[in-house]
Amino acid sequence: MTSSTDRGPARHEAPRTSLFTDHYELTMLQASLHSGAAHRRAVFEVFARRLPDGRRYGVVAGTGRLLEGIVGFRFEDEELAFLERTGVVNRETLDFLADYRFSGDVWGYAEGEAYFPNSPVLIVESTFAEACILETYLLSVLNHDSAIASAASRMTIAANGRPCIEMGSRRTHEESAVAAARAAVVAGFASTSNLAAGLRYGLRTVGTAAHSFTLLHDSEREAFEAQVASMGPGTSLLVDTYDVEAAVRTAVDIAGSRLGAVRLDSGDLIGQAHWVRRLLDELGNVNTRIVVTSDLDEYAIAALAAAPVDSYGVGTSLVTGSGAPTASMVYKLVSRTDDDGVFVSVAKAAKNKQTVGGRKYALRQLGEDGLAIAEIVGVGQPPEGDGNDRPLLEQFVKDGELVPGWTGPEGVERARARHEASLAELPPAARRMHRGEPVIPTVYVES
Amino acid sequence: MTSSTDRGPARHEAPRTSLFTDHYELTMLQASLHSGAAHRRAVFEVFARRLPDGRRYGVVAGTGRLLEGIVGFRFEDEELAFLERTGVVNRETLDFLADYRFSGDVWGYAEGEAYFPNSPVLIVESTFAEACILETYLLSVLNHDSAIASAASRMTIAANGRPCIEMGSRRTHEESAVAAARAAVVAGFASTSNLAAGLRYGLRTVGTAAHSFTLLHDSEREAFEAQVASMGPGTSLLVDTYDVEAAVRTAVDIAGSRLGAVRLDSGDLIGQAHWVRRLLDELGNVNTRIVVTSDLDEYAIAALAAAPVDSYGVGTSLVTGSGAPTASMVYKLVSRTDDDGVFVSVAKAAKNKQTVGGRKYALRQLGEDGLAIAEIVGVGQPPEGDGNDRPLLEQFVKDGELVPGWTGPEGVERARARHEASLAELPPAARRMHRGEPVIPTVYVES
Structure with a gap:
């Protein structure tokens, strides 16, 4: 990508x-x-x-x-x-x-x-x-x-180290979208599709093509050729406009073993990821990654944990706080x-x-193993912590x-x-x- | 107000x-x-x-x-x-x-x-x-x-002619808030709390005071006196910071029969609205209105239809599209x-x-009673309507x-x-x- x-x-x-x-x-x-x-x-x-x-x-x-x-x-x-x-x-x-x-x-x-x-x-x-x-x-x-960050944090936990890409701009107000991209990155997302967030906050932005790009051309092959010619073989090709298997074969035929990634945006993602991975490996494209992007939330991401997926694009559920x-x-x-x-x-x-009146102070109380035990909120004056406790303000x-x-x-x-x-x-x-x-x-x- | x-x-x-x-x-x-x-x-x-x-x-x-x-x-x-x-x-x-x-x-x-x-x-x-x-x-x-407009429309239906006030700015992104106020007014809301929406779109803005204003003063009476002195007796007084009955009596005592409204923001709104109405009437304040504002959505508004409420302030559920x-x-x-x-x-x-390919045209098909029967979408060319049908594009x-x-x-x-x-x-x-x-x-x- x-x-x-x-x-x-x-x-x-x-x-x-x-x-x-x-x-x-x-x-x-x-x-x-x-x-x-x-x-x-x-x-x-x-x-x-x-x-x-x-x-x-x-x-x-x-x-x-x-x-x-x-x-x-x-x-x-x-x-x-x-x-x-x-x-x-x-x-x-x-x-x-x-x-x-x-x-x-x-x-x-x-x-x-x-x-x-x-x-x-x-x-x-x-x-x-x-x-x-x-x-x-x-x-x-x-x-x-x-x-947004609270929802995003659960998604990056579910992704367990695989990169998450924020791509929900279109499903929320145009300025919320910029703030959502920023909040997602705070909570561990690797990148965003939102260009304004790239400009304002130096976030990494990513993206290659939508179905419209394939449909614009007279054939999927012409579209893929145009994309690879313009962006190089390391690009990510969207393979589910027509027939996924045919698209993967065409993509490898055009871009060769250096094809960066294929993107799946519909259908049974778990099943597809498995057979697309096998197909890519059979074709010699062991380094070509699989990106999935179809209405994912933290639960769908968790369900894909055992599937051969390399990164997750998350849209609607991210920008709407997943409920x-x-x-x-x-x-x-x-x-x-x-x-x-x-x-x-x-x-x-x-x-x-x-509401509890009075000025507050806060500590995170930590156990001997360094893990949090309680949120200590002092009312009126700072609470006394022991040596491990971490002041929060x-x-x-x-x-x-x-x-x-x-x-x-x-x-x-x-x-x-x-x-x-x-x-x-x-x-x-x-x-x-x-x-x-x-x-x-x-x-x-x-x- | x-x-x-x-x-x-x-x-x-x-x-x-x-x-x-x-x-x-x-x-x-x-x-x-x-x-x-x-x-x-x-x-x-x-x-x-x-x-x-x-x-x-x-x-x-x-x-x-x-x-x-x-x-x-x-x-x-x-x-x-x-x-x-x-x-x-x-x-x-x-x-x-x-x-x-x-x-x-x-x-x-x-x-x-x-x-x-x-x-x-x-x-x-x-x-x-x-x-x-x-x-x-x-x-x-x-x-x-x-x-937002789709949710707001259901709320104004539920309110059945009583004015709805948009006051959800604090629960959504600051720019979404402005757009939400605008969309709410498109769908029949009477006004908004959001000043930027007033400036940009000429919307009517409303508001008087929060609990913090009462708490700032040494007594509720001092707070009400300050508000009435500054804004006149036609203002809306928030009466649920301490004891609602005492607050209503104090409000009437200070503002007299020209008191504009009292606002209820917590508790059993239906029950309160009934006895606050009776109390106001007993005190001679038959023209003082009752505004309710506590986490309302279209269902809560509908449930208040038989209560003596004059207007509804709607916040969170409006700006989040009510689900x-x-x-x-x-x-x-x-x-x-x-x-x-x-x-x-x-x-x-x-x-x-x-997705159905092809350029679309649309008509709303209307019956003899003028009510809609179907959404007719012509693919490739405009559909033929009969005389009643209303073109939508x-x-x-x-x-x-x-x-x-x-x-x-x-x-x-x-x-x-x-x-x-x-x-x-x-x-x-x-x-x-x-x-x-x-x-x-x-x-x-x-x-």
């Missing part, structure tokens, strides 16, 4: 993010500027009350993207004019927004880290005014990207100062959506300035390494495909 | 879309430029093989967005430099892309129209080279937006010219993903130029009207919430 990895100048424009915001955040801002409470210090926390049904762990993703977005969270003339002419907020609030620049602190789980129910995956501290209007944007990024398209994280005020400047823990009292923003290393292509590479290490540390049950409970419990330690 | 509708200058920048493209489209382009087949005329068709499991109809959405994107589908220096340094394609192909501008024709179902399995919802005719590289972008837009996050549409080459310039129908032969692009009226806020308003008319034309079974077959059959008429 033709593949490319960008080693050139990366694209780091801060996206314009300030209107990825719900109307109510700006009206709350207005009312709290009016009451004066807007200037109280506030601690907001992002967490998920639960994992998607049956999942054993989740994967935090999107952190690098959201940090780039916080930098770009400014209200320019276009946004201000819109808010003014529609009357969303009053003049005092418009003036505040015109000068808006996040000046607080952000901590959180490193991108790629595993998370569990109630893990404090992101903590934002600033004035209420500054932190409250980031709610929707931060949640959008984390909920989407974490859902869990959102991570359902929430952004809750857990602490704020009173008139004396003293922090007070706060929480909604409603019984069916209970990293600082991403300090006094409004990004801490370097979390964004751009560098952030993706670090996240990928973090994901691999985090997964290696989980108990073996984390790698099971069937439904189960979170693989470690979350334990609150109150101060 | 505070609400705003933009009547100011709309934002019509064409988005940069050319790298929302799978790698293989550009390698196919390269190989077909090499063989010369790139210059053959080609007809591509977008269709869905089936509706999501149990759905009775689908709703086409995203057309306005994708037409704006076709205009912006250009390869600028940044994209070309990326493709060159990563070696995705060769110099000949880069030169072609540098001059790329879609010069063909596009027809399709009007945005908002109902569709069924194998409805030819979009048809693209141009050279193979020009049409093949639009595949991923066109599918991304249609698959996402149609999935069907993608419309699973595909883009297939169905016809192309041969060396003599004569069109030849083409189709993949694989049995489990069968509209022209969107002619010789590369947009036909006016389909894009921007105007496009959304037309789509909304089209959706309403299209739905009114379907048999009553289309409005049932429980699972069933497509409400009309799709019938091919071969020429």
Whole structure:
């Protein structure tokens, strides 16, 4: 398969993010500027009350993207004019927004880290005014990207070392597709079909041809000849437009023993993989690989474990989170100062959506074998760990300035390494495909 | 609830879309430029093989967005430099892309129209080279937006005239959120929380306050006083942070009889709606409305039909397509010219993903009562309808130029009207919430 990895100048424009915001955040801002409470210090926390049904762990993703977005969270003339002419907020609030620049602190789980129910995956501290209007944007990024990475992680486990290729762009929003490619690579995918993801994040992109290319030509042979002439014999030929056996023979006839791969995109993939492998070997093409790409999910990948398949292309199920398209994280005020400047823990009292108030700290408790035992969440102060326990909160923003290393292509590479290490540390049950409970419990330690 | 509708200058920048493209489209382009087949005329068709499991109809959405994107589908220096340094394609192909501008024709179902399995919802005719590289972008837009509109349409049916408010931005990618708000309004939603959707498409935006606003203040009373002082008594107060009854009494005490609405976001919504309504009436607030917003989907909305609820806020289930996050549409080459310039129908032969080759035409066959009977798809030539039948294909692009009226806020308003008319034309079974077959059959008429 033709593949490319960008080693050139990366694209780091801060996206314009300030209107990825719900109307109510700006009206709350207005009312709290009016009451004066807007200037109280506030601690907001992002967490998920639960994992998607049956999942054993989740994967935090999107952190690098959201940090780039916080930098770009400014209200320019276009946004201000819109808010003014529609009357969303009053003049005092418009003036505040015109000068808006996040000046607080952000901590959180490193991108790629595993998370569990109630893990404090992101903590934002600033004035209420500054932190409250980031709610929707931060949640959008984390909920989407974490859902994709959580699904992708299970797929790479199922693939057990064989490369997975992300190719779901067409089945999701065009910008979600770019973020999904990025999240998939964080969770161990080898490459993506998405070119914008290649440009923005330096991801390896791959692809050769679709059925339309074969149908465009007067015969399959002419199509294969054109492709091999243009891309060389190392290309991947799609062999299921007409008759698979005839196509494999034609492909080998044209490209010879250096044919890179054949791709199967329909039918009984397990059966086909076996006889196509035998046929390729008989024809002398022992190094020609087999790529399969037909509506795969983690279960289909696992079912192909014993088949002679070399790589998996995954589309729809990846970009839709394989049944869990959102991570359902929430952004809750857990602490704020009173008139004396003293922090007070706060929480909604409603019984069916209970939240633990107070600033959180988190450790992953590890056993003597180095495997995780529990997620320890300290309320109000850092929990005491023993020597093995691993602190989970990293600082991403300090006094409004990004801490370097979390964004751009560098952030993706670090996240990928973090994901691999985090997964290696989980108990073996984390790698099971069937439904189960979170693989470690979350334990609150109150101060 | 505070609400705003933009009547100011709309934002019509064409988005940069050319790298929302799978790698293989550009390698196919390269190989077909090499063989010369790139210059053959080609007809591509977008269709869905089936509706999501149990759905009775689908709703086409995203057309306005994708037409704006076709205009912006250009390869600028940044994209070309990326493709060159990563070696995705060769110099000949880069030169072609540098001059790329879609010069063909596009027809399709009007945005908002109902569709069924194998409805030819979009048809693209141009050279193979020009049409093949639009595949991923066109599918991304249609698959996402149609999935959301299809779910939203069922929700507005269930709401039976009560307004639905889209508030799911936080549970999906930040740009999907904007498109989801747009698609929801196409399918009958009254408004959205998403400010970017207000700016781009002139949608009405709404919102007042979250629990964090109440928790920020020293008491619920102080929070309500601040909100009413800032936004007036017509605002909507969130009454379930602590005790709902106490909150309703406080709200009425502060805002008086002109209190706009109370919002319930947790607990037994049906039971609460009844006694909160009685309490409001007893307190003399007969005009204060009740808004409910807790994890609603079309079934929960239907279950609230007999409760005294005035509007529904819908989040997660809307933006995730209520179980069907993608419309699973595909883009297939169905016809192309041969060396003599004569069109030849083409189709993949694989049995489990069968495609009917040939250019399609479509009519909605209507009975004497004006209700739809069948989706008639003519293969190769327009089917003969009787006088009642309604042709479904509209022209969107002619010789590369947009036909006016389909894009921007105007496009959304037309789509909304089209959706309403299209739905009114379907048999009553289309409005049932429980699972069933497509409400009309799709019938091919071969020429």
